[in-house]
């Protein structure tokens with residue numbers, strides 16, 4: 108009897124669970140349909156006694172994407188999606204909204220603009236409870252409006268994911284003059300989102316005043332000269348950055364510390380030379396896996412210094428220097444790639460405008476010496492050679508860009524005469540012989556003098572002194 112009632116009880120519980128489940132699925136479905144229709148739900152939305160009507164100004168552009176997700180019990184995660192067309196969205200509305208909310212809700216905000224849609228956005232976009240922010244295709248106003256306001260540093264920074272892409276900073280001439288005159292900038296403005304795990308900032312151009320041409324701010328000549336600040340990004344694993352509003356690009360990288368970084372992407376960032384900081388491979392950033400410097404204007408292969416220990420169990424790493432402006436194949440730094448400490452690293456210099464002159468011979472010798480197929484005595488040595496070969500066999504396929512007569516030719520296969528290396532004998536016969544003979548005579552005479560001088564020191568001292576009189 109007792110057993111029976113227990114079973115029926117369990118049955119009833121199952122049914123209730125089922126009903127609950129169905130109900131949940133149904134509400135989820137209606138929710139999906141609503142978000143597909145992009146019906147604005149902000150004003151009517153109430154969660155944990157918070158009415159989203161406070162976010163009223165955002166209502167016409169934004170909707171809540173999904174059911175609030177619960178990561179931990181009692182903690183919610185809400186995604187707000189906004190599409191702004193020929194209108195202005197004010198980030199400060201969102202900040203005001205979150206300043207009144209209890210702690211257990213985190214927000215993700217995704218703003219996409221079109222048709223000159225713009226956002227009033229004081230960098231770096233600080234607001235309580237904001238965990239993820241993405242802005243794309245927007246005109247950004249007020250970007251520097253809080254650059255000197257210390258109140259910003261007092262707002263708790265919980266941003267983990269920050270993305271700002273394909274946008275235009277709009278600064279009036281007045282904004283810009285004010286920014287230039289600033290003596291002091293906040294940490295928030297100078298360093299950005301230091302608690303983030305992933306930061307992506309690229310293809311940001313700048314309109315200043317009525318300058319009709321879009322200029323990249325980092326090429327703007329009259330850049331203000333602020334005090335340097337060392338920014339430490341303790342949690343950052345992925346950084347993709349192609350612009351810096353404050354400093355010339357390389358210095359900005361130099362001053363930052365990324366102890367846990369795995370991916371540094373400075374592709375297409377108009378970098379002219381390799382930042383000193385990144386030449387030390389894995390000195391500070393032990394977990395670095397990928398350094399992307401492709402599509403820049405770098406002209407030199409830097410002498411990279413590897414800090415992996417030999418027989419370390421660290422993962423493989425990659426430095427991408429492809430699509431730069433490297434022309435010299437003297438490649439001062441390349442021999443360092445073949446050191447044992449660099450065994451975990453591959454450097455890519457494909458698609459650069461290599462100049463094929465006599466200096467290329469040096470490169471060919473280098474290939475022979477380090478990358479070629481040699482038979483070696485020790486098997487350990489063979490293994491290392493094999494590893495180098497598998498990483499760098501692409502070097503055999505590099506092609507010339509200049510001179511035009513050799514464009515597209517494979518460098519490793521060029522003959523000495525094709526690269527214009529003249530045999531040594533011809534060089535000697537080409538030099539005029541007159542001066543050489545004179546020099547030979549002079550040096551012979553001097554060495555005889557020296558010999559005679561040492562051998563007959565005393566005698567000469569006497570005779571010389573009389574002669575000098």
Ligand SMILES: *[C@@H]1O[C@H](CO)[C@@H](O)[C@H](O)[C@H]1NC(C)=O
Pocket residue numbers: 156
């Ligand atoms: C919800 O808010 C109202 C008024 O704002 C308040 O009276 C009520 O106690 C709140 N309820 C909870 C559960 O916080």
Ligand SMILES: *[C@@H]1O[C@H](CO)[C@@H](O)[C@H](O)[C@H]1NC(C)=O
Pocket residue numbers: 222223
């Ligand atoms: C955006 O604004 C500029 C200048 O005000 C105008 O020339 C351009 O046509 C606008 N573009 C769109 C898509 O509205």
Ligand SMILES: *[C@@H]1O[C@H](CO)[C@@H](O)[C@H](O)[C@H]1NC(C)=O
Pocket residue numbers: 244272273274275310312
């Ligand atoms: C860069 O952003 C602008 C809008 O600001 C966009 O029109 C352009 O296509 C973007 N360029 C790339 C390469 O994505």
Ligand SMILES: *[C@@H]1O[C@H](CO)[C@@H](O)[C@H](O)[C@H]1NC(C)=O
Pocket residue numbers: 317318
């Ligand atoms: C734009 O700049 C030019 C000179 O730089 C100036 O003559 C003109 O008045 C400016 N126009 C506006 C609308 O500010």
Ligand SMILES: *[C@@H]1O[C@H](CO)[C@@H](O)[C@H](O)[C@H]1NC(C)=O
Pocket residue numbers: 309347372373374375397399
């Ligand atoms: C770096 O960023 C560029 C776009 O800016 C992208 O095309 C490239 O794939 C990225 N590199 C890596 C290694 O992900």
Ligand SMILES: *[C@@H]1O[C@H](CO)[C@@H](O)[C@H](O)[C@H]1NC(C)=O
Pocket residue numbers: 420421422
């Ligand atoms: C490398 O070895 C150390 C100790 O020898 C170990 O603590 C670490 O987890 C290893 N790392 C990997 C990626 O295997």
Ligand SMILES: *[C@@H]1O[C@H](CO)[C@@H](O)[C@H](O)[C@H]1NC(C)=O
Pocket residue numbers: 404406432434
């Ligand atoms: C590439 O380097 C050459 C010199 O090696 C220089 O003349 C040229 O201006 C550079 N190109 C760019 C786009 O900077």
Ligand SMILES: *[C@@H]1O[C@H](CO)[C@@H](O)[C@H](O)[C@H]1NC(C)=O
Pocket residue numbers: 479480503
């Ligand atoms: C190296 O040797 C292998 C097999 O012995 C051969 O297939 C390959 O073409 C050689 N590579 C070069 C660059 O000589």
